[in-house]
Amino acid sequence: MVSSLNRDLNRKDGRAKVTGSAHYSAEHPVKDPVYAYLITATIAKGRIRSIDTKAAEKAIGVLAVYTHENAPQAAKPTNNWAASKIYESRLPLSDSQIHYGGQIIGVVVADTFERARDAAHLVNVSYQAESPNIVLNQATFRMAPPNFGEAMAFKIGDVKAGLAQAKTTIEATYTTEMELHAPMEPHAIIADWNGDNAVTIYEHSQWVALSQRTYAELLKIPPANVRIISPFIGGGFGSKAFPWSHSVLCAIVARQIKRPVKLVVSRRQMTANVGHRSQTEQTVKLGLNADRKLCAVEHFAKTATSPIEQFVEPCVLITPVMYASPNLHIDQEITTLNVGVPTFMRAPGENPGMWALESAIDELAWASGIDPIELRSQNQTTVHQRKNLPFSAKFFTDCLTTGARQFSWSDRPTKLRSTDRNGHLIGWGMAAATFPGYRGQASAKVRLLPNGTVLVMTAGNDMGTGAYTVIAQTAAETLGISIDQVRVELGDSFFPDGGIAGGSQMTATLTPAVANACKEVLKVAQAKQFTDAISALQRSGKEFFEAVGSAAPGAETKQYAFNSWGAHFCEVAIDEAIGRLQIKRWLSVMNIGRVMNAKTAASQVRGGVIMGIGQALMEECLLDPKTGLPVIYDLATYHYPVQADIPRIEVTFVGEPDLNFNPMGVRGVGEIGITGVAPAIANAIYHATGKRLRSLPITPDKLIGG
Numbered sequence: 001m002v003s004s005l006n007r008d009l010n011r012k013d014g015r016a017k018v019t020g021s022a023h024y025s026a027e028h029p030v031k032d033p034v035y036a037y038l039i040t041a042t043i044a045k046g047r048i049r050s051i052d053t054k055a056a057e058k059a060i061g062v063l064a065v066y067t068h069e070n071a072p073q074a075a076k077p078t079n080n081w082a083a084s085k086i087y088e089s090r091l092p093l094s095d096s097q098i099h100y101g102g103q104i105i106g107v108v109v110a111d112t113f114e115r116a117r118d119a120a121h122l123v124n125v126s127y128q129a130e131s132p133n134i135v136l137n138q139a140t141f142r143m144a145p146p147n148f149g150e151a152m153a154f155k156i157g158d159v160k161a162g163l164a165q166a167k168t169t170i171e172a173t174y175t176t177e178m179e180l181h182a183p184m185e186p187h188a189i190i191a192d193w194n195g196d197n198a199v200t201i202y203e204h205s206q207w208v209a210l211s212q213r214t215y216a217e218l219l220k221i222p223p224a225n226v227r228i229i230s231p232f233i234g235g236g237f238g239s240k241a242f243p244w245s246h247s248v249l250c251a252i253v254a255r256q257i258k259r260p261v262k263l264v265v266s267r268r269q270m271t272a273n274v275g276h277r278s279q280t281e282q283t284v285k286l287g288l289n290a291d292r293k294l295c296a297v298e299h300f301a302k303t304a305t306s307p308i309e310q311f312v313e314p315c316v317l318i319t320p321v322m323y324a325s326p327n328l329h330i331d332q333e334i335t336t337l338n339v340g341v342p343t344f345m346r347a348p349g350e351n352p353g354m355w356a357l358e359s360a361i362d363e364l365a366w367a368s369g370i371d372p373i374e375l376r377s378q379n380q381t382t383v384h385q386r387k388n389l390p391f392s393a394k395f396f397t398d399c400l401t402t403g404a405r406q407f408s409w410s411d412r413p414t415k416l417r418s419t420d421r422n423g424h425l426i427g428w429g430m431a432a433a434t435f436p437g438y439r440g441q442a443s444a445k446v447r448l449l450p451n452g453t454v455l456v457m458t459a460g461n462d463m464g465t466g467a468y469t470v471i472a473q474t475a476a477e478t479l480g481i482s483i484d485q486v487r488v489e490l491g492d493s494f495f496p497d498g499g500i501a502g503g504s505q506m507t508a509t510l511t512p513a514v515a516n517a518c519k520e521v522l523k524v525a526q527a528k529q530f531t532d533a534i535s536a537l538q539r540s541g542k543e544f545f546e547a548v549g550s551a552a553p554g555a556e557t558k559q560y561a562f563n564s565w566g567a568h569f570c571e572v573a574i575d576e577a578i579g580r581l582q583i584k585r586w587l588s589v590m591n592i593g594r595v596m597n598a599k600t601a602a603s604q605v606r607g608g609v610i611m612g613i614g615q616a617l618m619e620e621c622l623l624d625p626k627t628g629l630p631v632i633y634d635l636a637t638y639h640y641p642v643q644a645d646i647p648r649i650e651v652t653f654v655g656e657p658d659l660n661f662n663p664m665g666v667r668g669v670g671e672i673g674i675t676g677v678a679p680a681i682a683n684a685i686y687h688a689t690g691k692r693l694r695s696l697p698i699t700p701d702k703l704i705g706g
């Protein structure tokens, strides 16, 4: 391997981030900005009877107050992914209806943030309230719609017959609570119009090119007149892929105000207004025959959506991808609750799905007396049972065996409650991890400069994952130069469409395009080598040579199925007297194709594991059962792990480049790390205590007592 690939490299953008010179959405300098502050509903269902804005309008510094009675309206977008996509299909302030607690019902614009916020509290609203539906297990369910055109239901054979011939069976129901993305950088936008036909939007966007098309449709202006600037994202996890209602509102209002408008969503407002992961209730039935093979697998799930958007957390789809069975049945139902819009959140579907499935597999392992690693290894599927295609470069067995060796799994006592260390019960648990290998279409522009450096430009972006670094590595590798000679500019819609930073696909999508652009620019220079190209450029007297390169998936998607694989291993110590759980050891072994940069890739896995530990032990957004309003209002009330909760997380990569997938051989690593974390912990708790806990989060109250 050459130069910079397969190495531990520091982040290109690391210094800018730690020194504060990296500009996040609300931090971009604009001339004479004004500030918008949202007014949000204090009921969860009903309608606004009247809304009195007089006092707010008269407050010092206030420029305007908008409600459904006077707000300018955006054009209805097609919302079909190709042309445009917004999270909430109901446009903001379009009528007096309230669908969930915390819904935006107005916005104040003032000359300072404090004055806008102050005036927002002077608005007097009277409601006609109805009793909200917020309880999942009291709801009425309907069939879940297809997920990206794929029906949720899938059936092979006959599960009933399979269970009848099984030697061991288990059936259990697992639940998860509403979870928040809670990124460090709050959701924020600055809309800066030039006249009323062209606008610059400074907003974190996981998909800059789609964001540009979407604002163009909403604002009825040509896409070329919309510029999206999103060089850095302070955490997105799926909640910063498309404009939210506050974004639409800000853009619309700024056109009227005729000054740059800056809108930052408060932490409290973020509880309801920028997405969440739905609660889930999942039932799994498994049957194992005398040959230690699965003869029945059934996985049914129930999730919730909001009245104004139909989003399904597709929990069950991962099950036929993981394990083979001649009798298999998955299906899912949804209901509508008076909650904000649920959306994509790190491994949407795979994450809660693997919580249920990998807990159930562990239950089956104990019930049948088979080691959980062997059970998984024996029952993994070599073909994607739904697509009927073989997996490309699948090294799941290596994840299991390498993990077992590194963790000394064979030393695990096979009895429950068998290890007491200074009054703490010790348990070991493991679970599998997986995530599909997605890839989209992308383009990048590469510019050679006479000083022998290279500039790579694409609208694709880096939400903290390491894209700046792997893009620079790709250019350096392709041109045979040092990574220090490469500068990367991302997240500007003036650059070619770089695809989405989502579905763990940015590296797989963008790096082949960058490699192609590098080859194209050598052609422009009529040179084979970088040094010859630079000489030609210097001779030409031109300022630069540049070229655009693109790449897209092809026929390989008809020949193979692509997934990444992994296994987590952990040790927990539990003090049952006070319900305290500490994670003492963690090992994740991952098979993600080629590892471009071991440092940023391991960081992605660690981030996923930490987020999974939060999900397993702490994270839940609770709603007041009476009012339906979230009782979570900041990063203190929404519990998530801090440094002291997290042990050293060992990460090992196994496998080989997946050259069927793309010329770089890379799959994705952004999301796989969170899958399987919660079941690994619950399985360790069972080993330690003999208690099978099936509802997340596993808070101390669930661990107290022997």
Ligand code: MOS
Residues within 6 Å of the ligand: 206, 236, 237, 238, 239, 344, 345, 346, 347, 348, 501, 502, 503, 504
């Ligand atoms: Mo991710 S949930 O695809 O940002």
